[in-house]
Amino acid sequence: MECLNRDQVSFFHDNGYLALPGHLSNDIVAQARQEIDRLSGHADDIDESDDLIDLEESHTRAAPRIRRLKRPDLQSEFFRSLMLSDHILGLARDLIGPDIRMHTAKLNMKKAQYGAPVQWHQDFAFYPHTNDDVIAIGIVFDDMDLENGPLQVFPGSHKGPILDHHSGGVFAGSVDLAAENYDLDDAVSLTGPAGTVTVHHARTLHGSALNTSNRDRQMLFYEMMAADAFPIMGAMTRFDSIADYDSLMLCGKTTLQPRLENVPIRIPQPQPARAGSIYEIQAGQSAPAYATLEKMKAET
Ligand SMILES: O=C(O)CCC(=O)C(=O)O
Helix, strand or coil: CCCCCHHHHHHHHHHCEEEECCCCCHHHHHHHHHHHHHHCHHHHHCCCCCCCEEECCCCCCCCCCEEEEECHHHHCHHHHHHHHCHHHHHHHHHHHCCCEEEEEEEEECCCCCCECCEEEECHHHHCCECCCCEEEEEEECCCECCCCCCCEECCCHHHCCCCCCEECCEECCCCCCCCCCCCHHHCEECCECCCCEEEEECCCCEEECCECCCCCCCEEEEEEEECCCCECCCCCCCCCCHHHHHCCEEECCCCCCCCCCCCCCCCCCCCCCCCCCHHHHHCCCCCCCCCCHHHHHHHC
């Protein structure tokens, strides 16, 4: 074990998530915040989301509002090094073994007073694989509490089916909680100070509410999987060659022999016309659990 003890590993297998307060130092958090400010710099030059930045619906150049920094690992040497550090990869190796491939990375900004919700979903619904040794490691850069839209999970949901993430016959990247018999009161909020690191299993049902508080909740996710988990027709999975796929190896050895497990999957197709980010995809959900800023404004 590099980062976790056996009880923590068992907890993860039983519940589908972990929260590790104090996993990263204040120094790393302070450097990360500086990088976030640097990467946020060009939001006042753009009107629409691009390859680097996803904008809130309420964004204008005069009042720039970033919803997500896309691929911080490609935009910043700091965030790439953090991903490759033992703090992060050691944690992943404790849970899914020595051979690890990256899926993607993103930094959800969830800014004070308007930061968008992420509706309830299972990551595996977006990117089904041949086995489910697939995890997302979250890093909290602001104190995350009940007021500023903490990551929420349904414990044990990773042992159940992949739920219906479609709405009106189109992939909507989120579930109708009531239709799936989930009650928000049973969700666990992963609170903790800046520097907390979370892990959730790709089948764990999770989401987070609109941030109506006066405090930001910036959180980065590194998503990765065992190297022998191969993609099955996903929402955004496109590879030109095995070399292209292998370029995503983070540590250990690659393989040409996918491990096939008896895991539930659904195919996230057809895609909606606007599918540039999870927020755009989830706009198609007719029964969202969390209010959006636009809906709250319309009701007042
Ligand atoms: O930012 C969050 O709280 C949830 C993030 C998430 O699940 C996602 O971006 O897919």
